[in-house]
Amino acid sequence: MRLLVSLLLITGTSVPFQTDAGVPFNGLGGEALMRGISRACRPVTLATFKSLDGCVDDPFNGAQVMISDGKLPDGYQWGNLVSARWWRMVPDLYGDTVSRDLYNLLPLGSDVVEWRADRPVGEVVTPSYSNALWSAGLGLLGGEEFECYWPPEALRGRLARTYFYMSTLYHADLWAPEAYLMMSSETWPGLSGYAAGMLVDWHRSWPAGADEIRLNELGERLQGNRNPFVDYPELAEYLWGAHKGENFEIEGEPKALKGTYRLSEERIDLYSPYIPSDAVWTVDGLSVDGAWVMASGLGLGMHRLDYISASSGERGRLTINIVEG
Incomplete structure:
Protein backbone atom coordinates (compact mmCIF):
# COMPACT_ATOMS: atom_id res chain seq x y z
CA MET A 1 0.00 0.00 0.00
CA ARG A 2 1.41 3.39 -0.97
CA LEU A 3 1.01 5.78 1.96
CA LEU A 4 1.86 9.35 1.03
CA VAL A 5 3.37 10.24 4.37
CA SER A 6 5.18 13.19 2.82
CA LEU A 7 1.79 14.94 2.52
CA LEU A 8 0.74 14.34 6.11
CA LEU A 9 0.81 17.54 8.14
CA ILE A 10 1.44 16.85 11.80
CA THR A 11 -0.37 19.11 14.24
CA GLY A 12 0.05 19.31 18.00
CA THR A 13 3.04 18.01 19.92
CA SER A 14 4.88 15.03 18.53
CA VAL A 15 6.22 12.30 20.81
CA PRO A 16 9.98 11.64 20.83
CA PHE A 17 11.01 8.02 20.34
CA GLN A 18 13.29 7.24 23.28
CA THR A 19 15.33 4.08 23.68
CA ASP A 20 18.44 3.12 25.56
CA ALA A 21 21.47 2.14 23.54
CA GLY A 22 21.14 -1.24 21.93
CA VAL A 23 18.27 -3.41 20.73
CA PRO A 24 16.35 -4.55 23.86
CA PHE A 25 15.38 -7.95 22.42
CA ASN A 26 18.79 -8.79 20.94
CA GLY A 27 19.98 -12.27 21.91
CA LEU A 28 16.50 -13.57 22.79
CA GLY A 29 14.60 -16.43 21.20
CA GLY A 30 11.16 -18.05 21.21
CA GLU A 31 8.67 -16.77 23.76
CA ALA A 32 11.33 -14.57 25.42
CA LEU A 33 11.92 -12.84 22.08
CA MET A 34 8.20 -12.20 21.60
CA ARG A 35 7.82 -10.84 25.14
CA GLY A 36 10.91 -8.68 24.70
CA ILE A 37 9.52 -7.11 21.52
CA SER A 38 6.17 -6.52 23.23
CA ARG A 39 7.78 -4.72 26.18
CA ALA A 40 10.10 -2.60 24.05
CA CYS A 41 7.83 -1.58 21.16
CA ARG A 42 4.50 -0.50 22.70
CA PRO A 43 3.18 2.98 21.79
CA VAL A 44 4.03 5.72 24.27
CA THR A 45 0.80 7.51 23.37
CA LEU A 46 -1.78 7.41 20.58
CA ALA A 47 -2.33 9.97 17.84
CA THR A 48 -5.64 11.74 17.48
CA PHE A 49 -7.42 11.51 14.15
CA LYS A 50 -7.25 15.32 13.93
CA SER A 51 -3.46 15.07 13.65
CA LEU A 52 -3.76 13.33 10.27
CA ASP A 53 -3.98 15.18 6.97
CA GLY A 54 -3.04 14.19 3.45
CA CYS A 55 -3.64 11.53 0.86
CA VAL A 56 -3.48 7.74 1.17
CA ASP A 57 -4.15 4.96 -1.29
CA ASP A 58 -7.15 2.69 -0.88
CA PRO A 59 -5.73 -0.70 -1.95
CA PHE A 60 -9.19 -2.33 -1.95
CA ASN A 61 -10.57 -0.01 -4.64
CA GLY A 62 -7.48 1.42 -6.31
CA ALA A 63 -8.45 4.96 -5.36
CA GLN A 64 -6.85 7.78 -3.42
CA VAL A 65 -8.43 9.06 -0.21
CA MET A 66 -8.00 12.65 0.95
CA ILE A 67 -7.86 13.20 4.73
CA SER A 68 -8.50 16.61 6.30
CA ASP A 69 -8.14 17.00 10.08
CA GLY A 70 -8.80 13.28 10.38
CA LYS A 71 -12.06 13.55 8.44
CA LEU A 72 -12.64 11.19 5.53
CA PRO A 73 -14.66 11.62 2.33
CA ASP A 74 -18.23 10.34 2.11
CA GLY A 75 -18.30 6.56 1.86
CA TYR A 76 -15.21 6.06 4.02
CA GLN A 77 -14.60 5.47 7.71
CA TRP A 78 -11.58 4.70 9.87
CA GLY A 79 -11.05 0.97 10.24
CA ASN A 80 -8.44 -1.61 11.19
CA LEU A 81 -6.28 -3.99 9.20
CA VAL A 82 -6.68 -6.53 12.04
CA SER A 83 -10.22 -6.19 13.34
CA ALA A 84 -10.31 -4.59 16.80
CA ARG A 85 -13.52 -6.54 17.48
CA TRP A 86 -11.44 -9.70 17.72
CA TRP A 87 -10.42 -8.41 21.18
CA ARG A 88 -14.04 -8.01 22.34
CA MET A 89 -13.78 -11.00 24.71
CA VAL A 90 -11.16 -9.05 26.71
CA PRO A 91 -12.43 -5.45 26.34
CA ASP A 92 -10.49 -4.03 29.28
CA LEU A 93 -7.15 -5.58 28.35
CA TYR A 94 -5.93 -2.82 26.00
CA GLY A 95 -8.84 -0.36 25.94
CA ASP A 96 -9.09 1.44 22.60
CA THR A 97 -5.37 1.09 21.88
CA VAL A 98 -5.93 -1.79 19.44
CA SER A 99 -8.35 0.24 17.32
CA ARG A 100 -6.34 3.49 17.42
CA ASP A 101 -2.78 2.22 16.93
CA LEU A 102 -1.55 3.95 13.78
CA TYR A 103 0.02 0.76 12.41
CA ASN A 104 -3.40 -0.94 12.46
CA LEU A 105 -5.32 2.03 11.04
CA LEU A 106 -6.63 2.50 7.49
CA PRO A 107 -9.50 4.38 5.79
CA LEU A 108 -11.99 1.75 4.59
CA GLY A 109 -14.71 2.16 2.00
CA SER A 110 -18.28 1.12 2.76
CA ASP A 111 -17.96 -1.98 0.56
CA VAL A 112 -14.95 -3.15 2.58
CA VAL A 113 -16.69 -2.47 5.89
CA GLU A 114 -19.71 -4.48 4.76
CA TRP A 115 -18.07 -7.43 3.02
CA ARG A 116 -14.76 -7.84 4.81
CA ALA A 117 -16.32 -7.21 8.25
CA ASP A 118 -14.49 -9.31 10.88
CA ARG A 119 -13.61 -12.16 8.54
CA PRO A 120 -10.18 -13.81 8.69
CA VAL A 121 -7.89 -14.00 5.66
CA GLY A 122 -8.39 -16.92 3.29
CA GLU A 123 -8.51 -17.72 -0.42
CA VAL A 124 -12.11 -17.28 -1.56
CA VAL A 125 -13.56 -20.08 -3.71
CA THR A 126 -17.24 -19.01 -3.64
CA PRO A 127 -17.35 -15.19 -3.68
CA SER A 128 -20.21 -13.17 -2.25
CA TYR A 129 -18.41 -10.01 -3.33
CA SER A 130 -15.45 -9.34 -5.59
CA ASN A 131 -13.81 -6.67 -7.68
CA ALA A 132 -10.59 -6.75 -9.67
CA LEU A 133 -8.51 -6.35 -6.48
CA TRP A 134 -10.08 -8.40 -3.68
CA SER A 135 -12.93 -10.72 -2.78
CA ALA A 136 -14.99 -11.97 0.15
CA GLY A 137 -17.05 -15.13 0.54
CA LEU A 138 -16.51 -18.80 1.33
CA GLY A 139 -13.12 -20.48 1.44
CA LEU A 140 -12.07 -24.08 2.05
CA LEU A 141 -9.68 -25.33 4.71
CA GLY A 142 -9.31 -29.01 5.48
CA GLY A 143 -12.47 -29.70 3.51
CA GLU A 144 -14.50 -27.30 5.66
CA GLU A 145 -16.07 -24.07 4.41
CA PHE A 146 -15.44 -20.83 6.27
CA GLU A 147 -16.19 -17.13 5.78
CA CYS A 148 -13.09 -15.19 4.71
CA TYR A 149 -11.70 -12.44 2.48
CA TRP A 150 -8.73 -12.40 0.10
CA PRO A 151 -6.82 -9.08 0.29
CA PRO A 152 -5.44 -7.03 -2.60
CA GLU A 153 -1.91 -7.94 -3.63
CA ALA A 154 -0.74 -4.37 -2.91
CA LEU A 155 -1.73 -4.77 0.74
CA ARG A 156 -0.37 -8.24 1.54
CA GLY A 157 3.13 -7.30 2.70
CA ARG A 158 1.93 -4.56 5.02
CA LEU A 159 -0.94 -6.76 6.21
CA ALA A 160 1.53 -9.50 7.18
CA ARG A 161 3.70 -7.09 9.15
CA THR A 162 0.60 -5.65 10.82
CA TYR A 163 -0.45 -9.14 11.94
CA PHE A 164 3.09 -9.73 13.27
CA TYR A 165 2.95 -6.43 15.17
CA MET A 166 -0.58 -6.83 16.56
CA SER A 167 -0.21 -10.47 17.63
CA THR A 168 3.09 -9.67 19.39
CA LEU A 169 2.17 -6.39 21.12
CA TYR A 170 -1.48 -7.14 21.90
CA HIS A 171 -1.63 -10.82 22.80
CA ALA A 172 -4.90 -12.14 24.23
CA ASP A 173 -5.62 -15.43 25.99
CA LEU A 174 -9.20 -15.38 24.72
CA TRP A 175 -10.31 -14.32 21.25
CA ALA A 176 -13.61 -13.72 19.51
CA PRO A 177 -14.57 -16.78 17.38
CA GLU A 178 -13.67 -15.04 14.09
CA ALA A 179 -10.06 -14.63 15.20
CA TYR A 180 -9.03 -18.22 15.81
CA LEU A 181 -8.12 -19.07 12.25
CA MET A 182 -5.43 -16.37 12.47
CA MET A 183 -4.56 -15.94 16.16
CA SER A 184 -3.36 -18.29 18.89
CA SER A 185 -4.14 -18.09 22.59
CA GLU A 186 -0.53 -19.07 23.31
CA THR A 187 1.82 -16.12 23.88
CA TRP A 188 4.23 -17.69 21.44
CA PRO A 189 3.86 -18.14 18.55
CA GLY A 190 0.81 -15.85 18.89
CA LEU A 191 -0.32 -16.69 15.35
CA SER A 192 -1.94 -19.92 14.21
CA GLY A 193 0.13 -22.26 12.08
CA TYR A 194 -2.12 -21.49 9.10
CA ALA A 195 -1.66 -17.73 9.49
CA ALA A 196 2.06 -17.88 10.20
CA GLY A 197 2.85 -19.86 7.04
CA MET A 198 0.81 -17.60 4.77
CA LEU A 199 1.91 -14.31 6.32
CA VAL A 200 5.62 -15.14 6.41
CA ASP A 201 5.40 -15.98 2.69
CA TRP A 202 3.76 -12.60 2.03
CA HIS A 203 6.34 -10.85 4.18
CA ARG A 204 9.12 -12.39 2.08
CA SER A 205 7.39 -11.72 -1.25
CA TRP A 206 6.39 -8.11 -0.54
CA PRO A 207 9.06 -6.50 1.69
CA ALA A 208 8.50 -3.06 3.17
CA GLY A 209 9.08 -0.30 0.66
CA ALA A 210 9.87 3.38 1.07
CA ASP A 211 6.27 4.30 1.90
CA GLU A 212 5.94 1.74 4.69
CA ILE A 213 9.27 2.90 6.06
CA ARG A 214 7.95 6.47 6.04
CA LEU A 215 4.89 5.24 7.91
CA ASN A 216 7.30 3.94 10.56
CA GLU A 217 8.83 7.42 10.80
CA LEU A 218 5.36 8.93 11.20
CA GLY A 219 4.47 6.40 13.90
CA GLU A 220 7.68 7.23 15.74
CA ARG A 221 6.79 10.93 15.76
CA LEU A 222 3.14 10.51 16.70
CA GLN A 223 3.15 7.42 18.93
CA GLY A 224 6.76 7.15 20.07
CA ASN A 225 7.16 3.61 18.69
CA ARG A 226 8.00 1.77 15.51
CA ASN A 227 6.91 -1.49 13.92
CA PRO A 228 10.01 -3.67 14.57
CA PHE A 229 9.08 -6.03 11.74
CA VAL A 230 9.73 -3.18 9.31
CA ASP A 231 13.05 -2.22 10.92
CA TYR A 232 14.16 -5.84 11.40
CA PRO A 233 12.35 -7.94 8.76
CA GLU A 234 14.36 -11.02 9.77
CA LEU A 235 12.51 -11.05 13.12
CA ALA A 236 9.62 -12.85 11.44
CA GLU A 237 11.91 -15.76 10.56
CA TYR A 238 12.95 -16.17 14.23
CA LEU A 239 9.37 -16.15 15.51
CA TRP A 240 7.52 -18.06 12.76
CA GLY A 241 9.84 -18.87 9.86
CA ALA A 242 13.07 -20.63 8.96
CA HIS A 243 14.80 -19.80 12.28
CA LYS A 244 11.82 -20.28 14.59
CA GLY A 245 12.95 -20.74 18.19
CA GLU A 246 16.55 -19.68 17.55
CA ASN A 247 18.05 -16.65 19.25
CA PHE A 248 17.75 -13.42 17.27
CA GLU A 249 21.16 -11.75 17.21
CA ILE A 250 22.39 -8.55 15.60
CA GLU A 251 26.14 -8.57 15.24
CA GLY A 252 27.79 -5.72 17.11
CA GLU A 253 24.77 -4.96 19.30
CA PRO A 254 24.91 -5.81 23.03
CA LYS A 255 22.74 -8.63 24.36
CA ALA A 256 20.53 -7.94 27.35
CA LEU A 257 21.62 -9.49 30.64
CA LYS A 258 20.03 -12.82 31.55
CA GLY A 259 20.11 -15.10 34.58
Missing part, protein backbone atom coordinates in the same frame (compact mmCIF):
# COMPACT_ATOMS: atom_id res chain seq x y z
CA THR A 260 22.24 -17.99 33.33
CA TYR A 261 25.34 -18.14 31.09
CA ARG A 262 27.49 -21.00 29.86
CA LEU A 263 31.20 -21.00 30.56
CA SER A 264 31.96 -21.21 26.84
CA GLU A 265 29.89 -18.14 25.91
CA GLU A 266 31.97 -15.41 24.34
CA ARG A 267 31.03 -12.55 26.63
CA ILE A 268 28.49 -11.10 29.07
CA ASP A 269 27.29 -7.64 28.02
CA LEU A 270 26.62 -5.33 30.96
CA TYR A 271 23.44 -4.02 29.38
CA SER A 272 19.71 -4.05 30.04
CA PRO A 273 16.94 -1.84 28.59
CA TYR A 274 15.73 -1.39 32.18
CA ILE A 275 19.02 -0.04 33.52
CA PRO A 276 20.38 3.48 32.75
CA SER A 277 22.77 3.45 29.81
CA ASP A 278 25.39 5.41 31.82
CA ALA A 279 25.55 2.80 34.57
CA VAL A 280 28.96 2.06 36.09
CA TRP A 281 29.40 -1.63 36.99
CA THR A 282 31.24 -3.78 39.46
CA VAL A 283 31.34 -7.57 39.32
CA ASP A 284 31.87 -9.43 42.59
CA GLY A 285 32.97 -6.13 44.11
CA LEU A 286 35.61 -5.38 41.46
CA SER A 287 35.35 -2.44 39.05
CA VAL A 288 34.79 -3.29 35.39
CA ASP A 289 36.84 -1.52 32.75
CA GLY A 290 34.57 -1.81 29.73
CA ALA A 291 31.02 -2.74 28.75
CA TRP A 292 31.36 -6.52 29.04
CA VAL A 293 33.15 -9.37 30.83
CA MET A 294 34.08 -12.88 29.77
CA ALA A 295 32.19 -15.78 31.34
CA SER A 296 35.40 -17.80 31.33
CA GLY A 297 37.13 -15.02 33.25
CA LEU A 298 34.54 -15.17 36.03
CA GLY A 299 34.34 -18.94 36.31
CA LEU A 300 31.55 -21.29 37.36
CA GLY A 301 28.96 -20.37 39.97
CA MET A 302 26.99 -17.35 41.13
CA HIS A 303 28.30 -13.82 40.54
CA ARG A 304 27.06 -10.46 41.85
CA LEU A 305 26.68 -7.52 39.47
CA ASP A 306 26.18 -4.04 41.00
CA TYR A 307 25.59 -0.81 39.13
CA ILE A 308 25.14 2.90 39.77
CA SER A 309 23.98 5.51 37.29
CA ALA A 310 26.49 8.30 36.90
CA SER A 311 23.73 10.87 36.21
CA SER A 312 20.79 9.86 38.42
CA GLY A 313 22.49 7.90 41.19
CA GLU A 314 20.15 4.94 40.66
CA ARG A 315 21.61 1.76 42.14
CA GLY A 316 20.83 -1.89 41.65
CA ARG A 317 22.11 -5.43 41.98
CA LEU A 318 21.71 -8.53 39.79
CA THR A 319 22.93 -12.09 40.21
CA ILE A 320 23.96 -14.33 37.34
CA ASN A 321 24.90 -18.01 37.29
CA ILE A 322 27.60 -19.46 35.07
CA VAL A 323 27.25 -23.17 34.30
CA GLU A 324 29.21 -25.77 32.36
CA GLY A 325 28.95 -25.79 28.60
